[in-house]
Amino acid sequence: MADAAGRLTALAEQALGVPIPLRVRAWDGSETGPPGTPALVVRHRRALRRLLYKPGELGLARAWVAGELDVDGDLYEALDLLSGLVWERPAQGPGAARAGAAPRRLLGLARDPATYRLAREVLALAGPGLPPPPPPEEVRRRSGVLHSPVRDRQAISHHYNVGNDFYELVLGPSMVYSCAYWEGPDATLEDAQRAKLDLICRKLELRPGQRLLDVGCGWGSMVMHAAEHYGVHATGVTLSTEQASYARKRVAEAGLADRIEIRVQDYRAVDDGPYDAVSSIGMAEHVGRERYRQYAEVLHALLRPGGRLLNHQIARRPWADEEAYHVDEFIDRYVFPDGELAPVGSTVSRLEEAGFEVRDVEAIREHYALTLRQWVANLEAHWAEAVRLAGAGRARVWRLYMAASALSFEQNRIGVNQVLAVRPTKDGGSGMPRTRADWLGSGRQA
Incomplete structure (x- = not known):
């Protein structure tokens, strides 16, 4: 032709x-x-x-x-x-x-x-021919009620049970799959991920002996950082069996098994509160609009009065007609099945409706663009190995979604925010110092 x-x-x-x-x-x-x-x-x-x-x-x-x-x-x-x-x-x-x-x-x-x-x-x-079947990497059949525990496990398995070796290539040694925090022009990805974890620990004002719950704990990086550097007893929950297995191995090798427990558990099933602090880092995007109030209420109930929540979450821009909002088809079929983004204002409102007092919101949109570009560079530098581990189709999915997401953050189509909230005491107290400089503190305690 x-x-x-x-x-x-x-x-x-x-x-x-x-x-x-x-x-x-x-x-x-x-x-x-x-x-x-x-x-x-x-x-x-x-x-x-x-x-x-x-x-x-x-x-x-x-x-x-x-x-x-x-x-x-x-x-x-x-x-x-x-x-x-x-x-x-x-x-x-x-x-x-x-x-x-x-x-x-x-x-x-x-x-x-x-x-x-x-x-x-x-x-x-x-040319002639029937419509080609979708690539095998696409999610086509889903069972159960949207954002029910059963269906959430299916969605998480599709995205996170791709293979820990594949994620090591993309994420690097930190194994942190969320926006890093770039404090200087010479920072490496590892530096920026450590800075992010430490920032969260300081916002939560973690101290030795406290109990921390990390919902959506991934490969265990947050609980390990908090236990090693702030002396807390930490519980991490995830729906991914591969993540949990990897995290437990890391915890044992670091000699932290006496201070960290990793569970394959839905956050709605956690019943051993109260905790002094809760971190949720890149997990709330999986919750869904219809379940977000429940998510906020569950975390509120798991905290002691005066306890803090740090919610680190991607946000979309509001639509002129919110009822017309629909999920990106590529992301829904190939990347994050059933994932939904909400405007940061909606997140703040649901947290406060559940009884939290929101004390601070920090927008770190530009940091995610830098993080994603580093992940794409890691994938491209190890392309042949990534294809061997996950298949060519899966590697192509990750390259496209991460590169497109980097541009979306750079162009302000989506953002990411850290929302710090407190469960007030009976008399309405927050236990928070008066200034941000005071509550950020000086850093590591242990």
Whole structure:
């Protein structure tokens, strides 16, 4: 087929109503588009069939995961150029129209003769055949009530039981899978993750002998840091069996088994409070909007009066019509099944409705962009090993979602916040010093 790239670009521009802002290279070797830009490589005509049957983001995601689409050149630049065409973003301000609607017009959604003609032309370019099955990395069947303990275990297993060796390649020795805290230009990823864990310990004002609960404890880094440097007795809970096994091994090797317990347990099943402090780092994104009030109430009940909660959570921007909010299809099918983001204002409101007093909110959006770029660099530097450990499709999922997420943080489409809250005493006391400098303290106690 001669000049498939030119034909494909012309059809895409006709469907979207805007120029394609980067080069396109097709399976026949043809290429077109602005010189000096990254190239979107369409390796196989199957990618077009995926778009015909699933127009927009999900069709593109399936083609990417299957290896039928790729980028030659800077992935961040390519995603930035494509972002307005592919990902829908809520415009700012009440009543504002939403941007990024073009994909929903793509190939068959508008019922008019011109669209049918366009679809026939794309079908001719795509070649005959049934819609290809989704890549095996996609979550398709889910059972149970949304955000019930059973379904949450399924979702967590999909994302976190990928293999600890794979996560070691991406996250580095810290094994911390949340936004780091970059205190200086020369900091390494390990420095920044230690700084984040220490910041949380200081915000919680941890002291020797106290009890800490870490919900969604991951591979145990927070409980280990708190036990080693602040002398607490820590309990970590996770729904991932692979994480728990890894964390227990780390705890034993560090000689901290007498101060740390790791459980495979839903946070709703924890019943051995009260705790002096609770940390929740990158876990609340899995809770869901309908369950968030319950999440806040459970953590409130597990704290002693005067105890503190540190909730570290990704936030989305408010939508003009909150009822129209829907989860990103790529993220839901391939990355975080059933995950939901909420605006930081909603998080604060639910915490206070549950009885907490919110004392401090720190936005650290730029820090997550830096963290994600480091994770992407780690993955790319160990690409062959990552493919061996997790498979090419899974490695491609992680590379795309982390790079796209880095851009989303940089461009203020999403944020991340540390919310410090207190369960007040009966007389309304918080036990908090009057200034932030005082309650941040001087650091490690043990």
